[in-house]
Structure formats: C-alpha cells, structure tokens
Amino acid sequence: MxxxxxxxxxxxVVEMIHKYLDGDLHEDEGRELKKHLQSCEDCKAxxxxxxxxxxxxxxxxxxxxxxxxxxxxLEKLPKEKRTVSTRRWFRNHPFFSAAALFVILMTxxxxxxxxxxxxxxxxxxxxxxxxxxxxxxxxxxVKGDITVKNGDIKIEGKVEGNVTVINGDQYLAxxxxxxxxxxxxxxxxxxxxYEVKSTLxxxxxx
Amino acid sequence: MEEFINKKIKQIKKGDQNAFAEVVELYKDKIFQxxxxxxxxxxxxxxxxxxxxxxxYMNIHSFDMNKKFSTWIYxxxxxxxxxxxxxxxxxxxLDAEVAGTEGLxxxxxxxxxxxxxxxxxxxxxxxETIQKEILKLPDKYRxxxxxxxxxxxSLQEIAEILxxxxxxxxxxxxxxxxxxxxxxxxx
Ligand SMILES: [Zn+2]
Numbered sequence: 001m002x003x004x005x006x007x008x009x010x011x012x013v014v015e016m017i018h019k020y021l022d023g024d025l026h027e028d029e030g031r032e033l034k035k036h037l038q039s040c041e042d043c044k045a046x047x048x049x050x051x052x053x054x055x056x057x058x059x060x061x062x063x064x065x066x067x068x069x070x071x072x073x074l075e076k077l078p079k080e081k082r083t084v085s086t087r088r089w090f091r092n093h094p095f096f097s098a099a100a101l102f103v104i105l106m107t108x109x110x111x112x113x114x115x116x117x118x119x120x121x122x123x124x125x126x127x128x129x130x131x132x133x134x135x136x137x138x139x140x141x142v143k144g145d146i147t148v149k150n151g152d153i154k155i156e157g158k159v160e161g162n163v164t165v166i167n168g169d170q171y172l173a174x175x176x177x178x179x180x181x182x183x184x185x186x187x188x189x190x191x192x193x194y195e196v197k198s199t200l201x202x203x204x205x206x
Numbered sequence: 207m208e209e210f211i212n213k214k215i216k217q218i219k220k221g222d223q224n225a226f227a228e229v230v231e232l233y234k235d236k237i238f239q240x241x242x243x244x245x246x247x248x249x250x251x252x253x254x255x256x257x258x259x260x261x262x263y264m265n266i267h268s269f270d271m272n273k274k275f276s277t278w279i280y281x282x283x284x285x286x287x288x289x290x291x292x293x294x295x296x297x298x299x300l301d302a303e304v305a306g307t308e309g310l311x312x313x314x315x316x317x318x319x320x321x322x323x324x325x326x327x328x329x330x331x332x333x334e335t336i337q338k339e340i341l342k343l344p345d346k347y348r349x350x351x352x353x354x355x356x357x358x359x360s361l362q363e364i365a366e367i368l369x370x371x372x373x374x375x376x377x378x379x380x381x382x383x384x385x386x387x388x389x390x391x392x393x
Contacts, residue, residue, distance in 0.1 A: 018380040022361065046387075053386040056393065057340065057355040060333045065238035066252060070230045073259045077223060 009043055010036070017047050021054065120149040126157075132168075138175060145180065211275045218266050230259050233276070236357060237283045243352045244287035246341045254290055258283040280357070280367045284349050291345045332393070339389040347382035350375055 016033045019025045037044045121134050124142050128135040132151035136142055140157040152168040155176035162180035217225035237258055242251035261282050353364045365372045
C-alpha cells in the first residue's frame with residue numbers, strides 16, 4: 001500500500017515541506033502543499049514527523065554556562081597591561097585626574113612637547129630604520145626597552161623589554177616576540193595620561 | 207547592542223580585561239550551549255567555550271568592527287567544536303558513553319543529586335535521548351541544526367558564521383532534519 005501511494009506523490013512534495021519549514025514557500029506552492037497533505041497520509045506523516053523532530057530539538061535549549069565560567073576565562077588570560085589599569089583608575093577618579101592634569105599644564109611643557117613631531121627612536125645597533133619605520137629584523141634580539149616617537153615599528157624578531165610607540169603604529173609579525181609590554185600612544189588624550197604618569201613617577205621618585 | 211559591544215571592543219583592544227569580562231558575561235550562555243550541544247559533554251563544552259573566549263581576546267585586534275561581533279564569536283566556537291569532534295578517536299566515543307553514566311552529562315549530574323518526581327525524570331531522559339540523536343549527526347549537519355534550532359539564528363546569520371552560501375546551509379538543514387526525523391519518529 002505504502003509503495004503504491006508513494007508512486008502518485010509528486011517528487012517535490014518533500015522539498016516543498018522543507019521550504020515551508022524554512023519559511024521559503026510561495027503562496028501558490030502553499031496551497032498546492034496543503035491540498036496534497038489533506039489527501040495523502042504518507043506525506044502528511046512525513047510532514048508531522050519533521051515538525052515533531054524540530055520541536056524536540058528546540059525543547060532542549062536553555063542551557064546555562066557554569067557559574068564560575070567568566071572567572072575561569074579571566075584566569076587564563078595573559079596578565080593585564082599595567083597601563084590599562086592605571087588608565088582605568090584615572091577614569092574612575094576624575095577629581096584626582098583633573099588635579100594631576102592641572103599640575104602638568106602648569107609645567108607648561110606639555111603642549112610644546114606634543115607638537116614636536118620629530119621622529120626619534122631608542123638606539124640599538126641591530127635596529128633598521130627605514131623612513132620613519134623602525135624594524136626589528138627577523139632573527140635579531142633587542143635587549144632593552146624601545147620607544148618610537150612619530151614613527152612606526154615593525155617587530156619581526158625579538159624584543160627583550162617594553163615597546164612604546166608614540167604617534168605611530170606597531171606591527172607584530174607572527175614570528176615576532178616582545179617579552180615586556182607593548183603600548184601605543186596616539187591620541188592627545190592618551191598622551192596626556194602618559195605625561196601624567198611620567199610626571200607622577202618623577203614626583204614619587206623625588 | 208552593537209554600539210555597546212563596539213565600545214567594549216575598543217576598551218578590550220587597549221587591554222581592558224574588565225570590559226572583556228562584560229562581553230563574556232553577555233555571550234557565555236549562548237556559546238556554552240552551542241558547545242555543549244555540539245559535543246554532548248559538560249567538561250569538553252566548558253573547555254571549548256573558554257578557549258573560544260580566549261581566542262576572541264587574543265585576536266581582538268583582527269576583528270573588523272563593521273562586522274557583527276556575535277557572528278565572529280559563533281564562528282570561532284563552532285569551528286573549535288568541529289575540530290574537537292574530528293580529533294575524537296572512535297574509542298573515545300565508547301569512553302564517553304561509559305563515563306556518561308558517572309555524571310558527565312548535564313542531566314545525569316542534576317538527577318543524581320536530588321530525588322525527582324517521575325515526570326521530571328522522564329522529561330530529563332527524553333532530553334538525553336534527543337541530545338544523543340543530535341550527536342549522531344555528522345558534524346556539518348549537527349552544526350547547522352544546533353545553530354538554527356537551539357541558538358535560534360536565521361539562515362542568513364548561519365551562512366555568515368559558517369562562511370557558506372545560504373543555499374548550502376538550507377541543503378544541510380534539510381538533510382539534518384530528515385536524519386532527525388528518522389531517528390526521532392518513534393519517540
Ligand atoms: Zn504524498
């Protein structure tokens with residue numbers, strides 16, 4: 001019996017059922033499908049089984065992550081750059097920040113130094129400088145901190161120290177490596193915090 | 207939502223881990239659920255979901271902010287889950303099933319602790335059966351079915367996550383549905 005009824009079903013009925021389930025069925029196809037399902041038990045059963053399978057799968061959603069999930073992810077991250085927590089601290093203590101800024105502006109050196117756009121870089125024998133781009137060549141190791149002002153740095157080798165780029169970008173090649181912290185200071189705002197920090201550390205040193 | 211995420215991403219790019227924690231909180235359930243339904247094991251799901259978030263953090267500089275963040279994280283988690291499925295050796299499946307009785311699946315973990323009314327036990331058993339049947343699907347059908355019916359994503363979003371044409375996603379969903387129909391029809 002089943003074999004016989006299958007014979008008379010247009011091949012594309014199952015296809016139409018799937019299109020219907022995906023919300024892709026045209027109105028006229030919808031009418032055709034409905035008409036067929038009313039007269040054909042096999043296709044109707046096929047359709048109902050598909051709907052049932054989908055409903056079963058949907059019924060098992062709403063799983064939640066374990067309670068300590070976020071904490072565990074954070075524990076696996078590399079240590080946060082100290083500069084970020086410093087910056088966040090200043091952001092959360094606006095009064096202190098304003099006071100610190102005032103002190104710096106009073107020194108008068110800030111804008112003068114910001115406007116200097118002279119390219120400069122910490123000197124190391126194995127650094128290559130190509131038109132305002134500093135390159136740490138592949139296979140070379142720079143032992144110490146590098147600061148680049150008004151230029152970019154491309155790290156293909158290894159830096160055993162911190163890298164600071166002021167008004168420029170840093171590119172770390174896949175083979176490149178920096179053992180210390182990498183920091184980019186581009187905007188005036190960040191430049192201010194950089195000045196705040198260095199002024200403060202000088203103050204505290206005294 | 208996108209605006210909030212983009213703001214957080216800018217902070218993460220500067221290395222702000224508090225901002226990252228907020229993003230993890232927002233997506234952890236969806237990502238964990240995806241991994242759990244793909245892998246069928248709580249410990250593995252946790253492992254892979256954590257890995258997905260760590261990759262997000264480590265690769266945040268390569269994320270294009272003109273694109274949808276959720277698509278990106280779903281892609282990372284789906285690919286990691288598929289990799290894990292493919293790395294499983296056949297004998298590992300046997301181990302996992304035996305271990306399942308010792309509380310490795312979510313529901314037996316819950317059910318072993320508390321005495322539950324008959325009806326709830328039945329519901330939990332039904333859920334375990336459905337999960338088992340999903341796990342029988344080849345990974346390319348399993349991923350589209352989970353993304354579509356458990357994560358409730360649109361066909362377009364799934365196509366973007368898997369980097370496939372929408373037509374291919376539809377074909378896979380049709381085949382996945384047909385397989386599940388045969389597996390679940392007698393329930
Ligand atoms: Zn028919």
